Amino acid sequence: MAMEGPARRRIQVAEHPRLLKLKEIFNSKFGSIPKFYVRAPGRVNIIEQDMLIAVEPVKTHTLQLANTNPLYPDFSTSANNIQIDRTNPLWHNYFLCGFKGIQEHFGLSNLTGMNCLVDGNIPPSSGLSSSSALVCCAGLVTLTVLGMNLSKVELAEICAKSERYIGTEGGGMDQSISFLAEEGTAKLIEFSPLRATDVKLPSGAVFVIANSCVEMNKAATSHFNVRVMECRLAAKLLAKYKSLQWDKVLRLEEVQTELGISLEEMLLVTEDALHSEPYSPEEICKCLGISLEELRTQILSPNTQDVLIFKLYQRAKHVYSEAARVLQFKKICEEAPDNIVQLLGELMNQSHKSCRDMYECSCPELDQLVDICRKFGAPGSRLTGAGWGGCTVSIVPADKLPSFLANVQEAYYQRSNRSLAPEKQSLFVTKPGGGALVFLEA
Numbered sequence: 001m002a003m004e005g006p007a008r009r010r011i012q013v014a015e016h017p018r019l020l021k022l023k024e025i026f027n028s029k030f031g032s033i034p035k036f037y038v039r040a041p042g043r044v045n046i047i048e049q050d051m052l053i054a055v056e057p058v059k060t061h062t063l064q065l066a067n068t069n070p071l072y073p074d075f076s077t078s079a080n081n082i083q084i085d086r087t088n089p090l091w092h093n094y095f096l097c098g099f100k101g102i103q104e105h106f107g108l109s110n111l112t113g114m115n116c117l118v119d120g121n122i123p124p125s126s127g128l129s130s131s132s133a134l135v136c137c138a139g140l141v142t143l144t145v146l147g148m149n150l151s152k153v154e155l156a157e158i159c160a161k162s163e164r165y166i167g168t169e170g171g172g173m174d175q176s177i178s179f180l181a182e183e184g185t186a187k188l189i190e191f192s193p194l195r196a197t198d199v200k201l202p203s204g205a206v207f208v209i210a211n212s213c214v215e216m217n218k219a220a221t222s223h224f225n226v227r228v229m230e231c232r233l234a235a236k237l238l239a240k241y242k243s244l245q246w247d248k249v250l251r252l253e254e255v256q257t258e259l260g261i262s263l264e265e266m267l268l269v270t271e272d273a274l275h276s277e278p279y280s281p282e283e284i285c286k287c288l289g290i291s292l293e294e295l296r297t298q299i300l301s302p303n304t305q306d307v308l309i310f311k312l313y314q315r316a317k318h319v320y321s322e323a324a325r326v327l328q329f330k331k332i333c334e335e336a337p338d339n340i341v342q343l344l345g346e347l348m349n350q351s352h353k354s355c356r357d358m359y360e361c362s363c364p365e366l367d368q369l370v371d372i373c374r375k376f377g378a379p380g381s382r383l384t385g386a387g388w389g390g391c392t393v394s395i396v397p398a399d400k401l402p403s404f405l406a407n408v409q410e411a412y413y414q415r416s417n418r419s420l421a422p423e424k425q426s427l428f429v430t431k432p433g434g435g436a437l438v439f440l441e442a
């Protein structure tokens with residue numbers, strides 16, 4: 001149930017190799033034993049891959065962070081003076097987002113310190129939301145140290161908001177699934193109010209993640225935020241066109257909800273209201289009756305103020321059509337017709353096409369990987385996550401899985417000499433796993 005808090009489980013650490021290793025490294029690093037552990041998954045339902053943090057509350061007001069991966073250097077700060085650096089999003093800033101989110105929610109200024117050792121194995125900057133897993137894990141760590149309780153929904157909302165401290169204007173999907181995921185079922189995530197509904201995936205098929213091996217950090221580049229701003233501006237222009245109070249509107253979905261019409265009707269409104277030629281900042285200002293200065297300071301995010309071209313029509317078409325596809329996907333899963341795998345695959349293909357052509361968040365490597373996956377037996381394949389690199393997800397009939405994996409391995413990874421480092425987990429089957437939880441040593 002959504003109102004419940006994250007689960008707490010008593011476990012024998014000695015029986016779990018990864019926890020045991022973490023406990024040992026923690027001991028050599030801090031000279032003590034963790035009091036508890038928190039895990040939080042990324043997206044696309046990955047059981048084996050998550051963010052794991054070993055924690056020990058301390059009496060001082062110092063927050064000490066260490067990481068099992070030497071790529072991520074140790075960090076220490078006063079718990080009372082959290083500074084998040086959005087100009088240089090080093091790893092510890094993601095932890096601080098979750099920490100600060102909880103701190104602010106309870107209006108606390110004087111937090112107890114803690115020692116934390118982070119161990120994550122989600123491929124970073126690959127669209128599987130390693131960032132949100134870290135933010136959510138840190139949020140739950142902080143909540144547990146404080147001895148407070150919050151529901152999964154509240155935690156998801158706090159962490160969605162606080163990840164924006166890093167500078168990315170994310171929506172909240174990744175944080176929601178990190179807390180609300182349940183083993184054995186996919187989830188449809190909806191907002192206002194935040195809720196998650198079970199979606200039963202077809203039994204005869206599996207979902208395969210393949211990493212394009214192109215990394216894109218969402219906070220270090222502006223691509224992601226430019227799209228968010230284009231959607232925001234499109235929402236405002238659509239609202240104005242329909243004589244709604246446009247200045248309060250931030251998201252395309254709000255316009256649809258306000259008008260009380262279907263996604264299909266919203267697509268028609270988009271056709272009428274917006275033109276396919278890109279908009280200049282000047283034209284947008286003219287449409288909304290505001291100055292360039294107001295556009296920059298009151299609407300755009302800090303890293304998108306100098307953008308000169310906004311493709312509002314294309315972005316709105318993508319968002320409304322993608323939302324319609326999500327609902328169609330759920331409906332097909334419920335009706336479970338004989339050709340279900342084919343139909344779901346077709347939707348995934350349409351999705352990829354729209355991401356590539358209308359939202360322009362794909363890249364040549366992702367397009368190539370999607371083609372290869374389809375060629376070797378996936379009825380559907382698409383990029384997943386924010387895009388511009390990262391992973392694809394493909395639906396594959398279970399009986400075709402072995403040949404699919406072997407052929408994709410050969411065609412994408414071997415032939416092109418791409419990194420095959422095992423820790424990148426370039427190609428794997430995913431099953432819906434559970435959400436964030438706390439482990440206490442039995």
Ligand code: ADP
Nearest residue numbers: 091120124125126127128129130131216217218
């Ligand atoms: P993603 O698609 O994985 O969410 P982002 O670009 O949003 O990609 O965030 C990636 C960032 O998250 C990395 O640059 C790093 O700072 C942080 N991160 C990911 N995995 C870890 C980890 N195991 N330990 C510490 N930080 C991590």
Ligand code: MG
Nearest residue numbers: 129131132218
């Ligand atoms: Mg991210």
